[in-house]
Each structure stands twice: as structure tokens, then as C-alpha cells.
Amino acid sequence: MKKISFYFLYFSFLFFLISCSEQRSESRVLLERESIYQPSEMATTMRQMVFDMETIKLKLKAGTIDVKDLNHIISAHSSMATDKPTDIEEIQPSFEIYSQTYIDQLEELKQIIEIDGEISDQILLFNSALATCISCHTEHCPGPISRIKKLKL
């Protein structure tokens, strides 16, 4: 009887040691990383702009570009002028000029496409619009410049 009691107490003690260790592990929770950048309205628009211009680039190369394609992106990209940026204090007065110039260049491209103008002129205008993006980013946020350069024809 004494032996049984002894072994009962002994194994209870071992169980206690093991369960304390497990409780210590269970109380640790993985930290969710919260300080990850949440894209602003403007950042979201610009990601879409890259995607759209990639599509335009492919269609220009294939010779399948249509006025509807330009109507779509002119409408979608115009919002950049009023979208909320990551940091409003970073926006220079030149931003308004660049954004309008960009839209104007897309309008010109649309006109060239409408009259079935030379492919070389279409490409020139497309690249000019991208150059405007690069100029603006040089002043405001240089990070995406290398990505934009890849869009050039």
C-alpha cells in the first residue's frame, strides 16, 4: 500500500512537471505583424495603372489597340488627381501638372488611334506618358521608377 501511494505521488509529480511545461508553451501566442503598409487610395490606383499600361503595351505591340481601351484607362486613371495619398504632405504642387499632362498624353494617344495613325507615333505617345510618370515619381516617390521603366516600348 505504501509502495502504491509512493508511486502514485511520484508519477503525479512527474505529470505536474510535464503539464507545467506544456502550459508555458500554450501561453505563448504568435504575434500578428500589424505594421505592414496598407495601400492608400492613390497607391491602389497606381498599382492598377501599371496593370492597365501593361495591357496597353501588349495591345500596341500586337496592333490590337482600340479607342475603347484608351477610354477605359483615361476614366480610371483620372482619379489619381483626387485620390488620397499615403502622406498628403509629400505631394508637391507639380503633382497636379504631371497628372494632367499624363491624362492629356493618353487623350492624344486615343486621337492617334482613332485616325489609325502610325504605330511609331502611338508608341512615342505611350512612352511619353510613361516618361511623365517617371518625372513625377522622381520628385515624389522614386521607388516605383524601375517598374515603370519596364513598361516602355
Add this chain to the structure above:
Amino acid sequence: MKYYNLIIITLTVFFASCSSPEASEESTLGYDYFGDRLDVSSAVEINQIINEMKAGKDSVYATFSAPINAICQKKGCWMELDLGNGENALVRFKDYGFFVPMDATGEIAMVEGAMKIDTLDVDWLRHQASDAGKSDSVIASINTFEVSYSILATGVALEKKIMNEESIQLED
């Protein structure tokens, strides 16, 4: 003899349960991945990469780890790593395609990408200083370019972090 065995078993269980849970748990907690998922087991020593560059290679593509000195505080779109021996490297992310957590300074980053020697012009250095929250006077004092290691990363991994018990209790 029997009691001797019991003492051995007890001490073994005691020390096993007391062993640092942090060390054993952190090694199995895993990583948070940003960009392309990289293979953490393929990491090489940073000195190996630097030696290859010093031997004349224009660019070395590898996976390695290094402590994070600084991170862009606007978006987490760049970070600066400590390569040791007073050398730093600027890490930017391929195609501006992903960002890292802005509070990861001080952590060890596992990075996969292409390292090269780059010239960082005054405009970029001032932009970097601005993103890092430096004062206007510090930014204005940057007047010369820097030649340093630069990495275009396709993926970054950071070890998962544990919330400590105090934080759990505060949340409860």
C-alpha cells in the same frame, strides 16, 4: 538502485521541462514571408557573397541573413542591412512589388536577391533620410553620393515573433 533510477528520471524530466522554451520554440515557429517565398535553408554566409563581389563579380544572387538597421517608415519599401565590418546594404524590393513591416528594425532578415555595388545619388539619399524620419537639417546636409552594396530582393523572411504573457493579459 530503484530509488537511484527514480531520481535520474525525475531530474531528466525536471530539466527537460525547464529547458528554455523560447530557444526550442523559436526554432520551430517559422517565418513570415514577404514577396516570393524563399528557402531559408539555402542561406549562405554574407561574407561569402562579399568576397565574391570583391573578387570581381558584378552581381551575386543568393539567400543570406543580416540584421536590419533601418526601414522606410512611410511604406516599408526599403530597408538597410548591417553586413558587418562597418558595411551596410540598401535593400529594395523587386518591381516595388512588396513591402516589409515598418517595425522590424533590429530583427534578422533573411533575404533572397541580387547584390551589387551601386551609386546612391543625392536625391535618393535625401529621400531615404526623409522616409527614415530624419530632420530637415540632416536631409539638407546630404550633398554627396554614396557607393555601397545594394540588393534587389525577390523575397524576405522574418522570424515569427511571440506575444509575451504580459501582452496577452493586457489584451484579456
